[in-house]
Amino acid sequence: MQNKRIDTFIMGMAIVFMGAAVFIMGLLPWLGRAHAMTVVTMDGKVVPAQPYTALEAKGRKVYIREGCWYCHSQYVRPVTGEDRRWGPPSQEGEYAYDVPHMFGTRRIGPDLTREGGRVADDWHFAHHFNPRMVVPDSIMPQFPWLYNGVDANGRPVPTEDAVALVAYIQKLGSNLGPWRKNFLYISGGSAIPVVPAAVQDGVEEGKKVFMRRCVGCHGETGDGKGPVAVFLATKPRIFKDGIFKFRSTPSGSIPTDGDLYRTITMGVRGTAMPNWHELTEEDRWFVIQYIKTFSDRFKEETPGDVIVIPPEAPNTPESVSRGKGLYDQMKCAECHGVDGTGNGPSASTLRDNWGNPVAPRNFTHGGTDMKSGPAPQDMYKAFSTGLDGTPMPSYADFLNPDQRWDLVHYVMSFGPPDTYLILSPQQAGDSYGH
Ligand code: HEC
Numbered sequence: 001m002q003n004k005r006i007d008t009f010i011m012g013m014a015i016v017f018m019g020a021a022v023f024i025m026g027l028l029p030w031l032g033r034a035h036a037m038t039v040v041t042m043d044g045k046v047v048p049a050q051p052y053t054a055l056e057a058k059g060r061k062v063y064i065r066e067g068c069w070y071c072h073s074q075y076v077r078p079v080t081g082e083d084r085r086w087g088p089p090s091q092e093g094e095y096a097y098d099v100p101h102m103f104g105t106r107r108i109g110p111d112l113t114r115e116g117g118r119v120a121d122d123w124h125f126a127h128h129f130n131p132r133m134v135v136p137d138s139i140m141p142q143f144p145w146l147y148n149g150v151d152a153n154g155r156p157v158p159t160e161d162a163v164a165l166v167a168y169i170q171k172l173g174s175n176l177g178p179w180r181k182n183f184l185y186i187s188g189g190s191a192i193p194v195v196p197a198a199v200q201d202g203v204e205e206g207k208k209v210f211m212r213r214c215v216g217c218h219g220e221t222g223d224g225k226g227p228v229a230v231f232l233a234t235k236p237r238i239f240k241d242g243i244f245k246f247r248s249t250p251s252g253s254i255p256t257d258g259d260l261y262r263t264i265t266m267g268v269r270g271t272a273m274p275n276w277h278e279l280t281e282e283d284r285w286f287v288i289q290y291i292k293t294f295s296d297r298f299k300e301e302t303p304g305d306v307i308v309i310p311p312e313a314p315n316t317p318e319s320v321s322r323g324k325g326l327y328d329q330m331k332c333a334e335c336h337g338v339d340g341t342g343n344g345p346s347a348s349t350l351r352d353n354w355g356n357p358v359a360p361r362n363f364t365h366g367g368t369d370m371k372s373g374p375a376p377q378d379m380y381k382a383f384s385t386g387l388d389g390t391p392m393p394s395y396a397d398f399l400n401p402d403q404r405w406d407l408v409h410y411v412m413s414f415g416p417p418d419t420y421l422i423l424s425p426q427q428a429g430d431s432y433g434h
Pocket residue numbers: 063066067068069070071072108109110111112115131132135137138139140141143165169
């Protein structure tokens with residue numbers, strides 16, 4: 001008698017739970033309010049979520065077919081500092097076109113919600129071909145069937161599926177607009193830290209970091225010929241020459257440790273060079289001490305005087321039009337084109353110091369594509385120092401500070417304004433020391 005009562009009870013509860021499950025997961029979504037189709041950007045604007053293009057939608061199918069979701073979630077939770085690692089927490093509207101959604105619960109690999117735009121396509125092609133080439137201790141499987149033969153340079157050729165997959169990956173997180181400009185700064189990219197005393201001699205430790213994180217591209221001897229290099233349009237820096245693009249020091253000078261720290265923390269936009277904000281501050285300092293050992297320049301020379309970035313002059317239509325005059329006068333259009341798309345008459349012939357083609361920047365993409373960083377101050381710095389090793393010269397001897405600001409404002413006028421990171425005078429002062 002007793003047993004039968006328990007059986008009935010269990011049966012009853014089973015029916016209740018089943019019913020609740022069907023109601024909550026099956027019916028409620030249909031009865032509930034309409035799904036959010038908008039997201040709030042970092043600048044506080046409400047914008048519509050963008051649907052997938054045909055190519056991205058195809059890539060999404062490849063993502064599902066290849067089982068990427070066994071290991072990768074797509075949901076940045078607003079807890080335990082996830083937003084410091086990956087970027088802003090997920091919003092409902094970001095999933096507007098995701099059927100079925102890819103939230104996932106298991107994270108064997110990193111969350112991919114904010115993966116879009118982190119690194120250039122060529123990083124992904126190398127990584128899918130063989131993750132261990134790029135990340136030596138990765139446990140992600142290889143996807144060799146997404147490649148077909150090799151091209152004349154020995155680079156494995158991605159199939160249509162692989163191209164679609166990478167297009168999909170690059171779309172992830174982009175509904176939020178150009179959020180990365182803020183993220184790079186929050187993640188410590190702009191602050192030049194004080195060297196901890198204990199870290200002064202970090203070469204041995206730095207080598208460990210290098211062999212674990214950097215060797216696939218920059219090569220064991222710092223010659224820029226790691227196995228990944230063949231995949232990359234913009235080649236990894238060759239450290240033995242001691243020539244660096246992103247500096248606060250004059251043209252031709254070696255960079256400060258602070259410059260290298262900033263590059264390593266923020267990565268280099270539009271290339272395969274990732275941002276390494278996830279490494280501890282110490283590891284970043286160690287690896288800098290190590291890469292400096294590749295070039296004698298760091299033993300024989302001291303960095304030149306750090307250039308001063310004065311407070312930004314007001315960005316007015318007059319400033320923009322003065323900037324246009326200077327753009328003509330300085331012949332920027334020779335390389336960057338009259339329309340700023342980077343298609344000037346000399347563009348196709350330009351090479352860097354190592355003989356690789358290098359395209360002048362296309363200004364219509366705005367701050368997102370600026371390798372020095374997304375703030376106007378970063379562009380001011382690029383005009384003042386030049387990008388050593390490339391045809392982009394320094395204008396320190398030709399333009400006074402007001403003229404450099406005018407030119408910054410003119411270049412900014414080509415691109416979407418919200419891609420630039422406008423710092424408060426206080427932030428600019430903290431980051432650029434004026
Ligand atoms: C067996 C689990 C597993 C599978 C399956 C898997 N990954 Fe990964 N993935 C990882 C791990 C672990 C990492 C971290 C190490 C690394 O970067 O290789 C990673 C890293 C990544 C990264 C870099 C993310 C970052 O922020 O560093 C991307 C992008 C990525 N995977 C995409 C994919 C795609 C696309 C697929 C399907 C074609 C896939 N993964 C399949 C485990 C997996």
